[in-house]
Amino acid sequence: MGTLKVHGDLAALKARDSGNVQFSEANRLAMINDILETIYQTLINVNSNLVYAIGTVTTSADTPEYTPTFSHDGFLRDGSWVDGEDTYLSQVEEVDKIKWDYDSSTNQPEAFYITEDSKVGYLWVPDDAYTINHTYWKPLTALTTYATDALPWGGIWNRTIQRLLIVEMMEILEVDSSKQAVLADIEWDKAMIMVYARGVRKERVVSNMFSVEGI
Numbered sequence: 001m002g003t004l005k006v007h008g009d010l011a012a013l014k015a016r017d018s019g020n021v022q023f024s025e026a027n028r029l030a031m032i033n034d035i036l037e038t039i040y041q042t043l044i045n046v047n048s049n050l051v052y053a054i055g056t057v058t059t060s061a062d063t064p065e066y067t068p069t070f071s072h073d074g075f076l077r078d079g080s081w082v083d084g085e086d087t088y089l090s091q092v093e094e095v096d097k098i099k100w101d102y103d104s105s106t107n108q109p110e111a112f113y114i115t116e117d118s119k120v121g122y123l124w125v126p127d128d129a130y131t132i133n134h135t136y137w138k139p140l141t142a143l144t145t146y147a148t149d150a151l152p153w154g155g156i157w158n159r160t161i162q163r164l165l166i167v168e169m170m171e172i173l174e175v176d177s178s179k180q181a182v183l184a185d186i187e188w189d190k191a192m193i194m195v196y197a198r199g200v201r202k203e204r205v206v207s208n209m210f211s212v213e214g215i
Helices: 004-014 025-045 094-100 158-172 178-198
Strands: 052-058 075-082 111-114 120-123 131-137
Touching: 004 025, 004 158, 025 158, 052 075, 075 111, 094 111, 094 120, 158 178
Parallel strands: none
Antiparallel strands: 052 131, 075 131, 111 120
16 A cells, blocks of 8 residues: 555545546656655654665775765764774765875775765775775655555655645645644654654764863
8 A cells, every 4th residue: 555656546535636637646746756855854854764774885905985886865973884893984074185194194994075976085095995884874766657656664654645745735726724734743743653663873972061171
């Protein structure tokens, strides 16, 4: 019951447009993709494991920048490390290369940066082959085929997407959508409970509250 068509058609039925008079399948597809973007950003904000994964980059000596084998929307904080080590790499700006003697020194990387074309650069410039793990945001893939595409995230958000689509269609038609908005909020809350149950990543807390400098 997770296809775009199932929930798009149900939404149209409940909005009294089952005959595609007001909203074509292409219209519904576009609106659902817009809804998915909103949900995706929410999942990122809570560090949901539905939208991140771990990939690796293998370095070679004297090569500073690499194109990952995985597509990403950036890396999670405190989520990158050299295999076998117990400290995280720091993410820095590309212009910080000068602080690591970029042109003349090599060593085991202790930081990384992302270039404008999504390559990953390491500082120090690697002096050997290292396997570096990165926890990264998986890009949201836009749905393209109304009849067969499945909604993402294992069905957790299907009913929420359906209700939000009803609200959008009714608002465009200038029909009172207050009841549907309430139902959409209920479905949103239920989906978020399932998101937390599936798992969210706890970030490491850094504080100097009890240090001498922090007093």
